[in-house]
Amino acid sequence: MLEQARQRQIHINEDYLDLIPRLSKEERQTLKQSIKEDGQLVPIIINSNGVVLDGHTRFEICQELQLKPDYTTKNFLDEYAEKKFVIISNLNRRHLNTYQKAELCYGLFELETERAKLRVRNHNDVKSEGRVYDIFGRNIGVGHTLAHMIIYLMRNGDQYTQSQLQNGTISIRKAYDKIKGINKNIP
Numbered sequence: 001m002l003e004q005a006r007q008r009q010i011h012i013n014e015d016y017l018d019l020i021p022r023l024s025k026e027e028r029q030t031l032k033q034s035i036k037e038d039g040q041l042v043p044i045i046i047n048s049n050g051v052v053l054d055g056h057t058r059f060e061i062c063q064e065l066q067l068k069p070d071y072t073t074k075n076f077l078d079e080y081a082e083k084k085f086v087i088i089s090n091l092n093r094r095h096l097n098t099y100q101k102a103e104l105c106y107g108l109f110e111l112e113t114e115r116a117k118l119r120v121r122n123h124n125d126v127k128s129e130g131r132v133y134d135i136f137g138r139n140i141g142v143g144h145t146l147a148h149m150i151i152y153l154m155r156n157g158d159q160y161t162q163s164q165l166q167n168g169t170i171s172i173r174k175a176y177d178k179i180k181g182i183n184k185n186i187p
Contacts, residue, residue: 009050010071012059016051019083019107020090021100023057032061044071045089047082054089080111088139099165099172101140102150109136109151149176 023031034041040062044055052059053074062069076082091104112132137147149172153165157179164170170178 010044010046010052010059010069011050012056013051016053016083016086017056019087019104020056021096021104028057028061031057032064035061035067036065040067040070044069045074046071048073048075053082053086080115083111084108091139097166097168098140098142098146099150099153099168102136102147102154103166105136105139106151106154108139112136146172149173152176153179 022028035058040058042055042058044059044062045053047053055069055071059069074085076085087104087108091101096104109132112135116132131144133147133151134144136151137144140147140150142150153161153172153175157165157175161170161175161179165172165175176182
């Protein structure tokens with residue numbers, strides 16, 4: 001009875017769903033078939049309030065299949081650390097190109113920018129945490145310069161160019177040069 005009560009407390013925070021890319025219909029169906037045949041192999045990670053942090057799709061599939069989900073609880077010092085975990089855990093699991101990883105981590109970039117402003121206002125050592133672009137770049141596996149280009153493209157790129165970046169038909173450098181007007185011959 002107690003276990004059922006605890007299980008009912010597990011729920012999805014829609015704000016966290018907005019932070020992560022969802023599986024395609026085909027990927028979701030493959031996962032569902034795997035869970036159906038082999039069971040849930042990877043536990044769902046929840047916070048102390050029962051909010052799913054990692055394993056949103058696994059949780060939904062377990063509900064659909066009427067299976068008791070296997071989960072583990074993880075605690076965080078603050079909301080930033082929890083959101084970062086949600087993003088990074090999904091970032092490391094997905095097969096994403098660099099631009100797709102950047103889109104996933106953009107929320108962290110904005111949060112880190114706000115934290116940097118607070119550090120400056122409070123006269124804390126800004127260098128201890130590094131520069132915001134460096135942190136963003138580390139999260140997606142690129143250097144400072146490429147991180148700047150990506151942020152510029154995310155803020156200034158037209159929808160067509162962003163679509164090309166998402167599906168990998170144009171490199172970040174070429175897209176950046178195109179948007180900045182550095183080389184007018186780029187299609």
